[in-house]
Amino acid sequence: MNRPSQSAAPRRQPKIRAGWPAPVAGLLALALYARTLAPGLTWAHNGADGGDFLAAALTGGAPHPPGYPTYQLLLRAAIALFPGEPARAGNWLSALCAVLATALLADLARRSLTAGRWRGCIALVAALAW
Template sequence: MSVLNSRIRPLADESEWAIGLAVILLLLVYLATMAPTITWAHHGADSGDLATAVALGRIPHPPGCPTYLLLGELFIHWPGGEPAWRLNLMSAVMAAGGAALAAAALCALPGEAVGPLPALVAALGLGLAPLFWSQALIAEVYAPAAFFVGLVLYLAVRGGMGG
């Protein structure tokens, strides 16, 4: 076993439950405060452009946001609500996932074990930060970007330690 592998600390079951609870709580808060359709609130000036591009299968203004269009295509075909609401839902789901992945990265760091309470506080602290929260409520590219940043952060921590 390499030195790095001996330092890998998998997520503890309690931390996994805490992060899962944070995702549920964040989704409930986001759903309760989410915009019902296209909005210009929370600096959502691109919401209409992005929703139209996804609905019509077109490219929005440069740079085009291809990842957003592909993800939006998945969410726009879900049942319930109008297409703009479903794209807002995508932002909420991706933001909650991004906060969870950031907390999971924290829990996976080597050294002293991060327990369930710090994991919960980390996920909720990020997810309820005003700027992060505002982007979880509207059809914008920032919540999916936060998800992928959280994913890369988690994978970097895990990969950097041989796991």
């Protein structure tokens, strides 16, 4: 009786979830933004728009054209949801938008690369380098 030997069975490789670069990139970016978040308005990089956006969100007005309506709606919601300094809520909103963009970029890079052992690592580095 010919029985297949046990050694001929293919070895199972441990399954690593393919989508890991996006949450890892997002968590790393969140940690960095949380550590370096400004407590209020800042004039770094000629940041004159911050006060304009906050004033528009607090008064229900519109900032200079084009007005960024989606950001203004999100900023109004962030100010309403998070008590305290409105500028800090705006900074957290900007940080969360950047974290989401980083995670989406990592996922896009992972999907764009051909299958390979280093695909996830390359996607993670690409997203964090952005």
